[in-house]
Amino acid sequence: MKNLAWFPEALFNSYAQVFFSNNKWFGIILLLLTFVDFYVGIFGLISVTTALFTGYFIGLYENNIRQGYYGFNSLLVGVGLSIYFQPSLLLLVLVIISGMLTVFLSLAFEGILGKYGLPFLSLPFILVFWILRLATREFETLGLSERGVYVLNELYLLGGKNLVTMYEWWNQIPFHTSLKTYFLSIGAIFFQQNVFSGFFAALGLLIYSRIGFTLSLFGFYIAYLFYILLGVPFSEVSYSYIGFNYILTAIALGGYFIIPNKSSYTSLLFIIPITAVVGISLQQVFNLFYLPVHSFPFNVTVLLILYGLKFRVDNRIGLSTVFWQQQSPEKNLYNFLNFQERFGKGSPLPIYLPFFGEWTVTQGHNGNYTHKDEWRHAWDFEIQDDQGKTFQENGDFASDYYCFDKNVLAPADGVVEALVNDIEDNAIGNRNLDKNWGNTLVIKHSEFLFSKLSHLKKGSILPKVGDKVAKGEIIAKVGNSGNSAYPHLHFQLQATPFIGSKTIDYPISDFWMKNEEKETLEAVGNPPMPAKVSTLTPNPQLKKAFSFVIGNQIQWETNTGEKVIWEVKRDYLLNTYLECKDTESKAFYKLDEGTLHFIHFVGDRKSLLYQFYLAAYKISFGYSNKLLLKDSFPVNMIFNPHRIFLQDIIAPFYQYLKGEYLLSYPDKARGLGQQNIVLNGKVTNLAFGKEIEHAEFLFQIGASGLQSFQFKNKHFQTQAKCTGS
């Protein structure tokens, strides 16, 4: 039975996925609600189970099965069929084969739409449902269901008199018509058109997501008012039958596929009426075939909008599409905000400074001299001494300049795309306006990401066009060619491979910056003029301690004698994480040349791994005495779920909770070899800028790696020794 451990999770998620959720409790509530009509419940269950096992036996990626991706469409098909038809053996067979068919259709849509980075939503369900509705007209033995008429009888059979009384009581609560319609609409998503089901489904939605719940109300009332404006008459029944389209659209575009914020809420004011018009119009067409449109308008609008948004230049402004789906508007929002804060505008491919040592930005973005208009996102670098001079002697010769003839390094792995290597270096003070860029190298790092290094020394460029270069490889020397009156290095990033292409705003990763008397470590950033910047040189000891190797195990023994084992793993999508063997908690991390970032945690928050996730949230391998690293946590990762209930509701507009991270490095550098490095730090929870609670932690790092870890807060006083890694 161990092999079936995935099943309950997959089952509940299949229910919850109807509302884009993977919340177990929400799934259970919905599962129970389908049993308001016993046969609907049972056939729905059969259909989901069929689909899940089909997926399991043909060997689909288990995580996707667990998430319920292949189950929820089948659920809708099963529920839908059993609402329309009398329970019978034939229906059972139909439910089973249509469950299977839905899985394959889901895969087909996943394949087709996945290429465009789009979800398949409930398209497989609609298609299968139509297929069966058309096919079953030929099946004489299949009787139309009359059970909707005898709901009370069914309930009586199921739960006796009490259940019937309760059901009646719910349906007779004098909700406002609109609210009643809202509940009916929610229930209708899985064919349960009664206030009782609707109310509890809405409650489940609230438990799953505060933002999702508010969006469902928001979307519904926009549509409600729009119908009043249209003057289109609708009966409760026929309206609620398509009303859920607006609820689903609002959740999908207001907060699930798009980060919930002011813009996303505003956009719904327009999107919901569009959905309504599309829905009304489609209904006219499908009426010809006697088919219900069901959730088709929602599918059409959502896909259309998501696809359209992909054509923007920058996906991170206004309506920011979610790039890492976490199955909850809140989580998406908190992580998005946190990601923006930590990694700025983000750089999926890190670009590093192209030199050794400390250089000064003598012209930054939007510079005073030449970095203007289309070429504004560029840097000029020079070396300055303490007096701010860039040369020794009188500066009459290029060789007097500190930066002249210094090595230029490849800023990242790539292929040489274009180069010029034969322009004479200018005498000091002269410019070659004819060959503006001078000796220049353009390197392709990925599609639409090229770096360009200019004014290089004549004949100094080492690679040839087409050569591969590795990050940090010496590729040229700084010169004084082109529009350069004195030696400097011009560095820019561009989206096209030409010398002279316009620049793009793309940050540099992992560098030290001294600016305005402050020293900071920048994970990503645009160094401004006149900052002094230098590349991180990793401390081998720190790097060794925190460079987790996939496949390794890290073993701990705590002061309570508990033994904890973590495994370093990588998933299907190449995310790297530590997994605790006992609790199955996972801490996701991102590791590059100079820094370890933890980016996510799932699982048991009482585990050692969670404390480690908090403590090792950001560790720079680049070492400097008395270095302070600061960072911030996504609110949901550091506060208790009940604590953020209120925050969730207003989160798209305002955040009053904050989680801050601070790590301090030792006061003194300690030479080479087996010295212990002690890092300590603090995690602080804040509300309205005031500290609510905090935790303190400490790492000891020896020559062979991590030695011990301490974590102390209100609830825990952990001391753990690393016994193997």
Added chain:
Amino acid sequence: MTKLIFERPIIQRINAGLPSKYGMAHKLEPISHIDNVSIKSLMDSYGSPLFIISESTIRKTYKNAFRAFSSRYPKVQFAWSYKTNYLNAVCNVFHQEGSWAEVVSGFEYDKAIANGVPGELIIFNGPDKSRQDLEKAIKNGSLIHIDHFDELYEIISLSKEIEERPKVAIRVNMDTGIYPRWDRFGFNYENGEAWDALNRIMANKKLDLLGLHTHIGTYMMSTDAYKIAATKLASLAVRLEQKHGHVLQYIDMGGGFASKNTLRGAYYPGTDTTPSFDDFAEAITSAFMSSEIKPDNLPLLILENGRALIDDAGYLAGTVLANKRLADGRRATIIDAGVNILFTAFWYEHDIRPVEPVSEQTEDTTIYGPLCMNIDVIRGNVMFPLLKKGDHYVIRRVGAYNNTQWLQFISMRPNVVMIDSKGEPHLIRKNETLETINSQELTPEHLKNFDL
């Protein structure tokens, strides 16, 4: 109008037409101030002769040198060579700039510790390390650069008694195409002794082999030698990694960079012939960057420069004692600083300048020190202005070795002052007195009295 200076009358042949092979006669520009502090006022306060060290020159030179390396190589560390000048104030300027300490005796080691240098940031070089010195160095976690097998055996035997693991490197000597070859220090590269020593260390599980060290010579005027040395050390590092899977943490290229002093007998002045820090840095770093060492394993580059970092910062100022005419008709000027305090006069044609303004008239002059010893010659012959008794002179670039190799001989060693970056002079070593000398002496009871 200021009073015109009086100079003694001389007879000089008019040198018309093309200049001789010595070029045009040139006037020695007087140096009256160091870092805007008047030399004369310093001598008024601190006596004559007087060593003057410019703190800002040290810092400037250090930064220039460090920039030359750090802008070419990712990991660079300087270690101040104590023997070059171990006046505590001087050492601490370097430590403030970030230098570790490089010492070559138990005495220097203790001096570095007393200056507050953490034990693990001291590099212990040299052929003379006693068992006690080694024990101390191991316990402090200092980096021990092994000079010979006997020292290695001593460390191995100590490692059995001491809990701390000795952190060692070996000093390697090699043919870098220069003469003389310094093969008396460390293990030879070409005959395989160095590789042998490395294998023995690797076989011993109690030693941590952290690096390689070389010091190819002193006053090196060629950068190629460094390139060859760096290439050879890199090849040792690569072999170690191939055979033992051991990655070295650092390579110490020693020092030996020439300063801008002119060596005795050199045809061109040192200011023209000495390679710059950039030249040395380019040679060394390019050898490492183009070696087979994996980019991730590039070792820390340590440099132990002494002379090139401090020479320019030191000045010796003093007073003319007398002038006389020698038997062959040449002029002789006797000054109050002798070779006992200016040891480097044996090596260099020191740049000696007047302090007060002078005319452009010069005369072929021998400059003698005050000692009653025939060897006490500061400059054999120099076209020198016509200084008279009581005038002042200043000798440039005396920062290296003089304050460590000077002798108390015939006269006492003078004061040393350091001018800080704000132009404030600080006395950093007091002159010796009769009490200083006598305090060390013990006279047996029966010799205490005599009756003349």
